[in-house]
Amino acid sequence: MRRTCLCAAAVSAAVLSVVLPATATPSGQPDATTSAAQSGTARPFERLIVGYKPGTxxxxxxxxxxxxxxxxGKTLNRRMSTGAAVVDLGxxxxxxxxxxxxxxxxxxxxYVEPDLLMQPFAxxxxxxxxxxxxxFEATAGMNVPGAWSSSTGTGVTVAVIDTGYVAHSDVAPNVVAGYDFVSDxxxxxxxxxxxxxxxxxGDWMKRGDCGTDLLGNPIPAQDQDSSWHGTHVAGTIAAATxxxxxxxxxAYNAKIQPLRVLxxxxxxxxxxxxAINWASGGTVSGVPANATPARVINMSLGGQAACSSTYQNAINAAVSRGTTVVVAAGNSNADVANFxxxxxxNVITVAALGREGNKAFYSNYGAKIDVAAPGGETRRGTDTPGTITTPQNGIWSTLNNGATTPGAENYEPYQGTSMAAPHIAGLAALVKAKDASLTPxxxxxxxxxxxxxxxxxxNSCGTGLADAAKTVAAVGTTPPGGALENTADVTIVDRGTVSSTIAVTASGNASAALKVGVDIKHTYRGDLVIDLVAPDGTAYRVKNSSTSDSADDVLATYTVNASSEVAAGTWTLRVQDVYSGDTGYIDSWNLTL
Incomplete structure (x- = not known):
């Protein structure tokens, strides 16, 4: 039997974090250095550099x-461009x-000196x-310090669409003009x-301030202090360093644009x-133009509902202007498809990991997750409810100690996919800063x-744990295996035809064993017909429809003999939905020539 879609009604967005304050205890760190060696023989080496006098x-x-x-008793390794000799020690x-x-x-x-190994210290x-x-931790850290020698986010503005910004001296140097979009x-x-x-x-609330749920329970169920959530998010992205x-x-040289919506x-x-439209440089009636449009947007917010046309249209417009949109997956330990x-x-959806590298107990999951990042995972004491027993396992960032209105600035640990998303927003800023021409x-x-x-x-946490150093190092290089990929989501309309393209600049012809990797999310894959269309218009059928194939999704790699095709040009993945009743989207696809 064919299935139908049940869609949830839209709800107001809510902050996606679990607030877990704790007292911070400062600890010292050494000064930054750009060299791995502090003295001539402090680190291992295996060669010497020998400079000979002119004329010898x-x-x-x-x-x-x-x-x-x-x-x-040693051997010559090679001659340097300076004329010095490199000598192996064995x-x-x-x-x-x-x-x-x-x-x-x-x-x-x-002169003679050790051929010391230098490392990108920052x-x-x-x-x-x-x-x-x-x-920085090897287990579940995001390997951020290794990226800093190549990029620190200079020239990129990141919009934090959140609760706004409470003054904090560790964020203030990087804040640019934002806007308050709360219309109520x-x-x-x-x-x-x-x-x-x-x-x-302040977003503090008394019990029942927001009405009641369908069962008559008060919302919130108990009094809640102000979260200063947007400032915590902003610190993770671009606190002064x-x-x-x-x-x-x-991305400590990026700029933060606070946009208040919560x-x-x-x-x-x-x-x-x-706020999404304005942040990316779009026009909003009654609001002055954004003088510093953001190239990255972070949204650590959400609610349980289907993606509305309102959201999708705003996101699509932002992406079309060149702005990468990063969104927290949500904290309900449920399928993100419902949030x-x-x-x-067209968003990067982020799940949260705890310090040990497991999915955080609260994090949403599912096929719509793109990537995982540290979100923290703390525990509360059983004898003293409300006391955090493992604050060290949270995500430390900038905050404020005011219970309702702003008080003194401080630093506290939070946990949540709200904390994971800004890790990816910060990484996106590092990547964009290294190559401004890159698209979302x-x-x-x-x-x-x-x-x-x-x-x-x-499980179902995207492609893995984001690695900042590896990602930034890959900017400007060919993807692994020579694969070219398109990750811009394309909605497959019921009984419609859609396409997604990849531009190829390689010389020569395509391979006789060209590979097409397809990741399509769909509720009845038997509805789908998939073709690869070469630059000259030749179509290669890689999948036919089948009324008996009622499984979800298409996740497959197809081989196409396209050796007669010139590689250079625009290759197109064309997807036709030939039956009614189910929909989906092209999540990503790749081409290995």
């Missing part, structure tokens, strides 16, 4: 330099004093950095509706959609293609 035989003759090395050592002295005693030698001196396991003055708590001040006035205080931001009881879809805007197309689809592909395996258990 060794300075111009490789055989003479080889003879000189041999006389000292193995790693931390001391080669006798050999070094032998070269120094040679009247033909101008470890910051921020006092809370040691708590940021999510950045009664919920805003700042004395009015929309204005150019995105300051977080190497300023001898607080935490290190992932206030008492959450935020309205209409306000959030306007929006995480279930919309290309940035998503780079992040997804360069994950590493999740160290623990996390």
């Amino acid at each position: 035989a060794e300075a111009s003759s490789d055989s003479a330099a080889a003879d000189d090395a041999r006389a000292k 193995g790693k050592t931390t001391s080669a004093d006798s050999v070094i002295q032998a070269f120094k005693n040679d009247p033909d030698v101008a 470890d910051p001196n921020d006092t809370e950095y040691s708590r940021q396991w999510d950045l 003055a009664a919920r805003a708590r700042d004395g009015g509706g929309r204005d150019d001040n995105p300051a977080d006035a 190497n300023n001898s205080k607080g935490i290190a931001g992932i 206030a008492q009881c959450g935020g309205a879809t209409s306000d959030i959609a306007d 929006t805007p995480a279930n919309c197309n 689809a290309q940035i998503e592909t780079l992040i997804k293609n360069n994950t590493r395996p999740i160290p623990g258990t996390c």
